[in-house]
Amino acid sequence: MKITGLTAVALVFGASVAMAEVVPPKEVKFTEDGAVETPVTTTPGNPANGRKVFAHRKKGNCLACHQNSDMKDLPFHGEIGPSLDGVGDRYSEAELRGIVVNAKKALNPDTIMPAFYKDWGFRRVLKKFQGKSILTAQEVEDVVAYLKTLKE
Amino acid sequence: MKLTRIGAGLAAAIIGLAGMASAEEPEIKKLVIDGVEMTVAAPAPPYLENLDMIYSGWLFRSPETQALELDDFDNPGMVFVEQAQDMFSTPEGTAGKACADCHQLEDFKGLRTVLPRVEDDGKLWTMEDYINKCRTDRMGAKAWKYGGTELTSMVALIGLQSRGMPVNVKIDGPAKPYWEKGKEIFYTRVGQLDMACANCHEDNYGKMIRADRLSQGQINGFPTYRLKNGKLNSVHARFKGCMKNIRAQPYNVGGDEFKALELYIASRGNGLSVETPSVRN
Numbered sequence: 001m002k003i004t005g006l007t008a009v010a011l012v013f014g015a016s017v018a019m020a021e022v023v024p025p026k027e028v029k030f031t032e033d034g035a036v037e038t039p040v041t042t043t044p045g046n047p048a049n050g051r052k053v054f055a056h057r058k059k060g061n062c063l064a065c066h067q068n069s070d071m072k073d074l075p076f077h078g079e080i081g082p083s084l085d086g087v088g089d090r091y092s093e094a095e096l097r098g099i100v101v102n103a104k105k106a107l108n109p110d111t112i113m114p115a116f117y118k119d120w121g122f123r124r125v126l127k128k129f130q131g132k133s134i135l136t137a138q139e140v141e142d143v144v145a146y147l148k149t150l151k152e
Numbered sequence: 153m154k155l156t157r158i159g160a161g162l163a164a165a166i167i168g169l170a171g172m173a174s175a176e177e178p179e180i181k182k183l184v185i186d187g188v189e190m191t192v193a194a195p196a197p198p199y200l201e202n203l204d205m206i207y208s209g210w211l212f213r214s215p216e217t218q219a220l221e222l223d224d225f226d227n228p229g230m231v232f233v234e235q236a237q238d239m240f241s242t243p244e245g246t247a248g249k250a251c252a253d254c255h256q257l258e259d260f261k262g263l264r265t266v267l268p269r270v271e272d273d274g275k276l277w278t279m280e281d282y283i284n285k286c287r288t289d290r291m292g293a294k295a296w297k298y299g300g301t302e303l304t305s306m307v308a309l310i311g312l313q314s315r316g317m318p319v320n321v322k323i324d325g326p327a328k329p330y331w332e333k334g335k336e337i338f339y340t341r342v343g344q345l346d347m348a349c350a351n352c353h354e355d356n357y358g359k360m361i362r363a364d365r366l367s368q369g370q371i372n373g374f375p376t377y378r379l380k381n382g383k384l385n386s387v388h389a390r391f392k393g394c395m396k397n398i399r400a401q402p403y404n405v406g407g408d409e410f411k412a413l414e415l416y417i418a419s420r421g422n423g424l425s426v427e428t429p430s431v432r433n
Contacts, residue, residue: 057362061362063362064361064362065361075363076360076362076363077360078359078360078361078362079359079360079361080356080359080360080361112347112351112352112355112356114344114345114346114347115346122341122342122343122344122346123340123341123342123343123400124342124343124395124400124401125342125343125344125399125400125401126343126344126396126399126400126401127401129343129344129399132344134344134345
């Protein structure tokens with residue numbers, strides 16, 4: 001991974017939450033392939049929390065659509081998307097971040113998979129979700145850190 | 153270029169190639185209620201470009217839930233139908249009349265199959281509209297709440313008179329603009345999750361979404377008794393629930409948008425049997 005401005009900041013200030021710098025959804029930069037190289041917050045992702053966000057019905061709810069052998073303890077794995085077993089081998093961190101931030105840019109413009117870090121450009125959003133992304137910057141990094149642990 | 157990879161990525165690529173064909177056809181079983189066989193699978197009407205077959209939501213439910221619809225004694229929705237039967241013969245309002253003073257239930261045979269439809273006033277009328285019109289204009293009674301238990305139970309009682317008959321709503325002539333409007337709603341992505349009805353009920357029916365197997369979102373069985381909330385649910389209440397799940401601001405229950413959507417979705421089931429009252433989870 002390239003050392004970018006933001007990660008350099010992270011290196012200087014360590015993982016201090018107070019100092020975390022967040023890239024707002026509208027300012028996220030995608031590569032031509034739809035990858036996102038710069039973390040959306042300077043606080044490093046926490047895979048254990050990412051695992052929770054992945055399963056949580058009001059957060060990622062990734063399990064609604066994806067099978068994941070690492071979560072055999074939980075019932076009801078969905079079948080809408082591919083199994084995420086080994087996804088940490090198939091994609092780089094930047095690619096995984098792009099997929100979570102906005103799968104329409106990273107995978108397929110017509111995908112059913114929601115963009116998890118986008119807070120504008122939707123129609124008829126329920127009031128309490130208006131102007132908000134499904135996941136926070138930290139939750140995005142946590143999920144990405146978790147996806148990196150899914151190796152065959 | 154997008155990021156699809158070998159592995160499960162390859163599977164995704166194959167799904168991608170097949171386009172809409174990622175939906176999965178259900179196992180076809182026979183549904184016989186009270187000795188009458190229902191049409192639960194039929195060739196899709198020609199105006200449904202993306203479907204070959206249409207299926208009753210019954211086919212997608214678990215055997216336990218399916219069983220509850222086989223016999224009216226087991227069907228928990230019938231309790232509400234019986235309550236509606238009492239209401240049908242109870243006088244209400246300033247005119248002191250009951251529905252039964254002017255109607256016989258058998259006269260409603262076939263009505264469910266053609267609603268909603270456009271009336272002489274150029275407006276799209278649902279079953280609910282007809283009933284409430286009789287209450288306000290002919291009985292001098294208050295309109296029942298759209299989507300409420302009384303109205304929905306009465307809709308079920310009248311719908312039951314057409315059980316086993318094929319849905320056959322009109323989509324042309326004066327119905328055309330309403331149908332087009334409903335179609336547009338069906339295919340428009342909404343909400344923070346940015347999905348259209350079609351993303352779930354056309355592209356992915358037959359697949360599990362968490363604990364639920366997605367159906368085609370047909371309404372031939374409505375009003376439907378849901379085990380989840382233990383009551384009869386109107387068509388519009390179901391639409392509302394699906395919109396809220398994708399974090400979209402629902403249209404008004406009983407409003408023009410949902411009526412248009414009801415017509416469009418009813419037309420997606422033209423050829424399936426009226427199954428009222430159905431049982432779902």
